[in-house]
Amino acid sequence: xxxxxVGIVGAGLIGTSIGLALSRQGVDVVLAxxxxxxxxxxGALGAGRAWTRDxxxxxxxxxxxxxxxxxxxxxxxxxxxxxxxxxxxxxKRRPQEEAAQLGCDLDSFCGGHPIAGRxxxxxxxxxxxxxxxxxxxxxxxxxxxxxARDEAAWVATACGARPVVMDPSDHDVALGLVSHxxxxxxxxxxxxxxxxxxDVLRLAGxxxxxxxxxxxxxxxxxxxxxxxxxxxxxxxxxxxxGDLEDLRLALxxxxxxxxxxxxxxxxxGRTRLLRSRAGAEPVPT
Amino acid sequence: xxxxxVGIVGAGLIGTSIGLALSRQGVDVVLAxxxxxxxxxxGALGAGRAWTRDxxxxxxxxxxxxxxxxxxxxxxxxxxxxxxxxxxxxxKRRPQEEAAQLGCDLDSFCGGHPIAGRxxxxxxxxxxxxxxxxxxxxxxxxxxxxxARDEAAWVATACGARPVVMDPSDHDVALGLVSHxxxxxxxxxxxxxxxxxxDVLRLAGxxxxxxxxxxxxxxxxxxxxxxxxxxxxxxxxxxxxGDLEDLRLALxxxxxxxxxxxxxxxxxGRTRLLRSRAGAEPVPT
Numbered sequence: 001x002x003x004x005x006v007g008i009v010g011a012g013l014i015g016t017s018i019g020l021a022l023s024r025q026g027v028d029v030v031l032a033x034x035x036x037x038x039x040x041x042x043g044a045l046g047a048g049r050a051w052t053r054d055x056x057x058x059x060x061x062x063x064x065x066x067x068x069x070x071x072x073x074x075x076x077x078x079x080x081x082x083x084x085x086x087x088x089x090x091x092k093r094r095p096q097e098e099a100a101q102l103g104c105d106l107d108s109f110c111g112g113h114p115i116a117g118r119x120x121x122x123x124x125x126x127x128x129x130x131x132x133x134x135x136x137x138x139x140x141x142x143x144x145x146x147x148a149r150d151e152a153a154w155v156a157t158a159c160g161a162r163p164v165v166m167d168p169s170d171h172d173v174a175l176g177l178v179s180h181x182x183x184x185x186x187x188x189x190x191x192x193x194x195x196x197x198x199d200v201l202r203l204a205g206x207x208x209x210x211x212x213x214x215x216x217x218x219x220x221x222x223x224x225x226x227x228x229x230x231x232x233x234x235x236x237x238x239x240x241x242g243d244l245e246d247l248r249l250a251l252x253x254x255x256x257x258x259x260x261x262x263x264x265x266x267x268x269g270r271t272r273l274l275r276s277r278a279g280a281e282p283v284p285t
Numbered sequence: 286x287x288x289x290x291v292g293i294v295g296a297g298l299i300g301t302s303i304g305l306a307l308s309r310q311g312v313d314v315v316l317a318x319x320x321x322x323x324x325x326x327x328g329a330l331g332a333g334r335a336w337t338r339d340x341x342x343x344x345x346x347x348x349x350x351x352x353x354x355x356x357x358x359x360x361x362x363x364x365x366x367x368x369x370x371x372x373x374x375x376x377k378r379r380p381q382e383e384a385a386q387l388g389c390d391l392d393s394f395c396g397g398h399p400i401a402g403r404x405x406x407x408x409x410x411x412x413x414x415x416x417x418x419x420x421x422x423x424x425x426x427x428x429x430x431x432x433a434r435d436e437a438a439w440v441a442t443a444c445g446a447r448p449v450v451m452d453p454s455d456h457d458v459a460l461g462l463v464s465h466x467x468x469x470x471x472x473x474x475x476x477x478x479x480x481x482x483x484d485v486l487r488l489a490g491x492x493x494x495x496x497x498x499x500x501x502x503x504x505x506x507x508x509x510x511x512x513x514x515x516x517x518x519x520x521x522x523x524x525x526x527g528d529l530e531d532l533r534l535a536l537x538x539x540x541x542x543x544x545x546x547x548x549x550x551x552x553x554g555r556t557r558l559l560r561s562r563a564g565a566e567p568v569p570t
Binding site for chain 1: 404460462471488490492494495499500502515522528529539541550551552554555556558562
């Protein structure tokens with residue numbers, strides 16, 4: 001078997017972290033980014049060498065925002081014949097639909113999404129251990145070849161992650177709830193702090209700090225993610241608007257039982273989340 | 286001057302932490318809690334000895350929920366003549382109004398609020414270092430004596446905190462924004478996770494974990510806090526409902542600029558918060 005060679009398009013946090021993890025495993029990694037300075041920094045950090053015209057890697061990872069996946073897939077399928085392709089976008093259905101519309105070869109493509117990230121972005125925030133023991137969702141479509149799927153799983157495993165196969169739509173509903181909407185709520189809350197004087201902000205505790213950490217994320221990337229999954233996010237936002245209205249009514253009426261029920265439901269949700277992380281089955285409290 | 290003696294009513298997270306911090310300074314601390322088992326645990330942890338009928342401390346700290354402050358102040362003013370009083374509640378205006386209505390002696394009372402906490406509660410979560418370098422708001426009213434104010438500041442300083450004097454209403458507006466509403470949003474978001482299957486919850490990253498950490502807080506305590514500051518919280522909740530409606534419209538219309546502006550405002554708020562914590566003045570980016 002020939003030595004593994006991987007081409008990575010996009011030298012941001014995710015692309016550079018994949019490059020670092022694969023390079024550490026002895027994989028020959030080549031890197032491209034439309035911002036050549038980012039690619040140069042990622043290369044200097046040890047994430048791979050510059051992708052030249054002569055390089056035809058076996059596997060191409062598209063580490064670009066969801067809105068750029070389909071066009072990039074089409075372009076790279078032309079310049080990298082015989083390769084298989086995966087991506088890392090946080091939304092899966094719309095990029096696959098767009099790839100079909102653009103006439104991409106869907107046989108050689110298996111969607112992917114490493115569930116890891118930081119509120120920091122760019123190559124300098126990257127880490128070879130970013131994906132260690134994290135889920136890495138694979139969303140093969142009907143047309144996806146066994147080879148494309150197996151190679152995408154190999155990339156995930158080589159980065160230290162645990163591959164999980166899901167339907168693209170199921171993935172998008174799940175991520176809307178556990179990632180995209182929390183990002184938006186964190187941003188909405190942090191935005192309310194813009195005009196507060198320092199002596200008020202200094203009264204914030206670790207609670208506000210944690211709750212607004214996501215608000216530090218890259219706005220351009222998240223604008224792209226949110227728009228690509230807008231339909232599903234809209235459902236969750238509408239449900240939350242209803243919750244907020246219930247809260248408003250309970251506050252206006254000094255309805256203590258309703259407020260207590262809301263806080264208890266939050267307790268329950270938090271417990272569910274912690275137990276799922278521990279890998280344990282929920283038990284009655 | 287006589288040796289300092291402090292009585293603490295309420296052996297929860299805050300009361301026990303104050304007891305631990307003061308005991309470490311050599312202060313004679315006596316503890317009371319209507320739940321005698323909690324008081325016993327706090328005592329066993331080193332937060333003070335049991336408060337007997339013969340103990341008449343110079344200073345009494347009411348570490349009880351906001352809704353219990355006024356009644357407890359009245360009761361302790363009768364049984365602890367000559368003492369000065371402070372509290373630790375997260376809401377300041379309504380407890381002071383209730384104390385006036387109950388005919389408490391306002392001369393010997395200075396409201397207080399140590400800005401520290403954890404999502405864990407009870408004496409076993411306490412720490413002598415909980416207040417170290419944190420703000421501790423004091424809200425003296427017009428009637429508050431210099432002695433009551435100075436003694437409250439002494440408690441704060443002895444616990445390692447930095448006393449900050451504020452108007453009670455200003456405090457409540459500030460805490461509504463930086464603490465009470467973030468708590469409620471965290472609970473609302475976590476409540477949406479209750480019915481999700483484990484395989485979806487396992488896709489959550491550190492973002493959701495941080496955003497829902499506050500949802501693990503004690504519901505009974507927060508029900509009390511939220512109701513005591515309902516009027517101010519209502520204003521912020523209404524503003525957030527408007528923000529959520531703007532987001533809904535932007536999503537429905539695929540209005541990228543509007544979504545981007547929201548995410549950028551979140552970035553700005555987060556930056557403001559981090560800079561206020563660093564104690565630095567905001568500078569243009």
